[in-house]
Amino acid sequence: MTVTMEPSLGDVHAVVEEVWSSFLGAEEPILPLPTPMPPGGWSAAITVSGGWDAQVTVQLTDPGAVHVTSTMLMCGEDDCTDEDLRDALGELVNMVGGNIKSLMAGAAVLSLPLVGHGDISPGSHLVEVCRLDLTWRGEPVVVTVHTPPPPAVA
Amino acid sequence: MHALIIDDSRTMRSILRRIVTELGFETTEAGNGQEALDHLESGLTPDICLIDWNMPLMDGYTFVTRVRADERWRNVTLMMVTTESEHGQIVRALAAGAHEYVIKPFTPDAIIEKMELLGLVAQEVPA
Amino acid sequence: MISPTSFAYVADLLRRETAMLCEPGKEYLVEARLLPLARAAGTPDVDSYVARLSTDLAERARAVDALTINETSWFRDLAPYQAFTDAMLPPLLESRKHVKHLEIWSAACSSGQEAYSLTMLLKEHLPPGWTARIHATDVSTTMLERVKAGRYSQVEMNRGMPAQRLVTWFTRVGNEWEVSPELRSMVTTQHLNLAAPFPPMPVFDIVFLRNVLIYFDMDTKRDILRRVSTRISPDGFLLLGSSETTLDLDDAWTREAAGRVWMHRPRTAARPTLATRPPAAPAAATTVAPPAFTALSQTGA
Numbered sequence: 211m212t213v214t215m216e217p218s219l220g221d222v223h224a225v226v227e228e229v230w231s232s233f234l235g236a237e238e239p240i241l242p243l244p245t246p247m248p249p250g251g252w253s254a255a256i257t258v259s260g261g262w263d264a265q266v267t268v269q270l271t272d273p274g275a276v277h278v279t280s281t282m283l284m285c286g287e288d289d290c291t292d293e294d295l296r297d298a299l300g301e302l303v304n305m306v307g308g309n310i311k312s313l314m315a316g317a318a319v320l321s322l323p324l325v326g327h328g329d330i331s332p333g334s335h336l337v338e339v340c341r342l343d344l345t346w347r348g349e350p351v352v353v354t355v356h357t358p359p360p361p362a363v364a
Numbered sequence: 365m366h367a368l369i370i371d372d373s374r375t376m377r378s379i380l381r382r383i384v385t386e387l388g389f390e391t392t393e394a395g396n397g398q399e400a401l402d403h404l405e406s407g408l409t410p411d412i413c414l415i416d417w418n419m420p421l422m423d424g425y426t427f428v429t430r431v432r433a434d435e436r437w438r439n440v441t442l443m444m445v446t447t448e449s450e451h452g453q454i455v456r457a458l459a460a461g462a463h464e465y466v467i468k469p470f471t472p473d474a475i476i477e478k479m480e481l482l483g484l485v486a487q488e489v490p491a
Numbered sequence: 492m493i494s495p496t497s498f499a500y501v502a503d504l505l506r507r508e509t510a511m512l513c514e515p516g517k518e519y520l521v522e523a524r525l526l527p528l529a530r531a532a533g534t535p536d537v538d539s540y541v542a543r544l545s546t547d548l549a550e551r552a553r554a555v556d557a558l559t560i561n562e563t564s565w566f567r568d569l570a571p572y573q574a575f576t577d578a579m580l581p582p583l584l585e586s587r588k589h590v591k592h593l594e595i596w597s598a599a600c601s602s603g604q605e606a607y608s609l610t611m612l613l614k615e616h617l618p619p620g621w622t623a624r625i626h627a628t629d630v631s632t633t634m635l636e637r638v639k640a641g642r643y644s645q646v647e648m649n650r651g652m653p654a655q656r657l658v659t660w661f662t663r664v665g666n667e668w669e670v671s672p673e674l675r676s677m678v679t680t681q682h683l684n685l686a687a688p689f690p691p692m693p694v695f696d697i698v699f700l701r702n703v704l705i706y707f708d709m710d711t712k713r714d715i716l717r718r719v720s721t722r723i724s725p726d727g728f729l730l731l732g733s734s735e736t737t738l739d740l741d742d743a744w745t746r747e748a749a750g751r752v753w754m755h756r757p758r759t760a761a762r763p764t765l766a767t768r769p770p771a772a773p774a775a776a777t778t779v780a781p782p783a784f785t786a787l788s789q790t791g792a
Binding site for chain 1: 372373374375376378379382418420446447448449450452467468469470471
Binding site for chain 3: 449450451454455457458462463464465466467469470471473474477478480481
């Protein structure tokens, strides 16, 4: 029996583009161009559990995170507090993660989002199955999906 | 007209508040289903609730079943606004008594058109 | 922002290929539509992308497609669909009861939301034993492919689709929603430029020609309406967009109000009323059950 344990890259890309074009302005599209991600920055993660287990993570630089937050909250970039960033990035990864969950077969449950400054390393038992390197307003945006490793082949 | 916006994200509540305020609604906000239920218990009578699904304390699905089980709130329109987007989840929400369903992400037009479908805002009169 | 030279080139390209007008003031729209294509093509800005269109035919086709799409929603504006079920279907169900078939034209169908919205209403309102076909046409072959595929993004599904109809008629396929085979089988597609002579088509009971005349100049509008009048049954209905009218354009039409919309009808000397309409369909139409272009001349004139 073949069970697909990872969403297709194209579907994940479509999900991310829909979130961006709906809430972050159509005139500055998110581009499929890799830009090097410097260390630090913000990470927002959400886990899917049940019929399919995974962690979905969105990583942004500090300026990228502020762009996202000020656009979604319609506030000045200088006015964004860390609390604003946590809330906005949490909703961002909630939308990305929820839609990725619906790509997979089987009933699964979405956790509440977890947002932090710096890397949120996925559990060491998880492996990366999908990675998108994107650019928005000149800043890198990285979206990854991690899942438990497939059972070892005998 | 009054809208009760129920979402654990302040960002999402502010996005929804901007949209329905433009439509002439007054708004009340709640961060989860329990807080929203408390508003109703204390006498708030919204015309519509915009309801997220995944929230701490009480999720949106439970909120819908609780509201539908109580005669006092039978005239309140319930619209899910959530990232839950499986076919089966939409069927579940409708069966529990939700009237409409918007999947996140959405554009402001999507909310406005659903409110028109529900008869809560008059359609724009063509020029 | 796009330069005046590039904008003039794009406007001229659109006019030549689709007869659509792209007037000064629409620069922001052209820029917004072409910027993603420019980026995807690896050009630094819209101006250098436009420069490339003069030699790259495939890219030119993509640009025309991007410029001619309309943002569209399901059951757009609601009132026309109300008129469809409340004012147009009842008399047609009476007058077509011998053929038990309706032919409907969704002109400038774009990605098909109008055509499939109509199929849902037909499924809900047609009596048992009736069939209907929606003939969806557009100038963009990309759009026609989309109509045939019947797949819509989450964002598109959010636009006006009642949740109950969504769960009844659609299934999830990957990130998209796919319309049921039952509804897809009711829709046929055909490439058609409204500004050019029409290819062979049936005579229609109902024509939806909404929000597209606005793109054409006055003479082209007149010409389109005149040719539409030859493809519509004498007791048929034409629906235009809310800001469009046949008034001052063509005296071959009359209008009747249905709620908040105007239904346009061919001005015929003696449109049979329901009471006086001949009880039997024309002989040729008695064997018409399977719809085919040649067998559908229902005018009986």
